[in-house]
Amino acid sequence: GAVVSQHPSRVICKSGTSVKIECRSLDFQATTMFWYRQFPKQSLMLMATSNEGSKATYEQGVEKDKFLINHASLTLSTLTVTSAHPEDSSFYICSVKGDRDYEQYFGPGTRLTVT
Amino acid sequence: GQNIDQPTEMTATEGAIVQINCTYQTSGFNGLFWYQQHAGEAPTFLSYNVLDGLEEKGRFSSFLSRSKGYSYLLLKELQMKDSASYLCASMDSNYQLIWGAGTKLIIKP
Numbered sequence: 001g002a003v004v005s006q007h008p009s010r011v012i013c014k015s016g017t018s019v020k021i022e023c024r025s026l027d028f029q030a031t032t033m034f035w036y037r038q039f040p041k042q043s044l045m046l047m048a049t050s051n052e053g054s055k056a057t058y059e060q061g062v063e064k065d066k067f068l069i070n071h072a073s074l075t076l077s078t079l080t081v082t083s084a085h086p087e088d089s090s091f092y093i094c095s096v097k098g099d100r101d102y103e104q105y106f107g108p109g110t111r112l113t114v115t
Numbered sequence: 116g117q118n119i120d121q122p123t124e125m126t127a128t129e130g131a132i133v134q135i136n137c138t139y140q141t142s143g144f145n146g147l148f149w150y151q152q153h154a155g156e157a158p159t160f161l162s163y164n165v166l167d168g169l170e171e172k173g174r175f176s177s178f179l180s181r182s183k184g185y186s187y188l189l190l191k192e193l194q195m196k197d198s199a200s201y202l203c204a205s206m207d208s209n210y211q212l213i214w215g216a217g218t219k220l221i222i223k224p
Contacts, residue, residue, distance in 0.1 A: 001160075041216070041217075042216055043119070043202070043214035043215055043216040043217065044158070044202070044204075044212075044214045045214075046211060046212070091155075093157050093158075101145065101210045102145055102146050102163060102165070102206055102210065104212065106157040106158055106159070106160075107157060108156065108157050109155075109156065109157040111155065
């Protein structure tokens with residue numbers, strides 16, 4: 001399967017600032033990537049589906065102007081949380097869609113804390 | 116609507132067997148997944164069932180009944196390192212994963 005990395009693994013930022021999270025597919029050409037958010041003791045929630053070279057598809061209730069996704073290459077997708085607030089504090093996880101429709105390979109996640 | 120149900124928490128003894136149940140309702144079905152998630156880490160893939168029956172992989176087995184919308188994960192010869200959350204996820208007709216909230220498994224010596 002694909003090896004997926006995320007950077008940073010942890011980030012603390014002040015309320016009102018923006019933070020960028022990178023998701024890299026190290027050994028696989030990632031046409032499609034997914035961004036998830038997980039609050040403590042809750043399930044993963046899909047935020048958006050990112051396709052290389054086109055606009056991301058956001059799930060209902062996810063503000064596209066707040067969570068900016070850029071998937072400019074087959075190895076990198078970025079999620080930028082703009083004007084972050086404490087309620088945006090969460091565990092953000094990306095995944096890469098594999099060759100088969102049912103395959104997903106997860107990154108290690110990024111813990112965002114907004115103070 | 117789409118819904119995944121699994122117990123919130125289970126406790127078992129080292130060396131024993133534990134079965135974690137999951138029921139699902141999704142729009143279409145393209146398979147049932149089990150993932151293991153340690154605290155503060157991303158999920159890691161354990162199993163994938165798309166046909167009815169039992170799939171065995173070492174100490175872990177997964178069962179699916181599509182007619183009942185039911186799956187279970189069976190863990191044998193439990194080890195302390197198996198203490199984690201176990202996430203059940205169903206893939207819907209759009210190949211999107213619908214996740215359960217996870218079952219926290221506590222292993223006691």
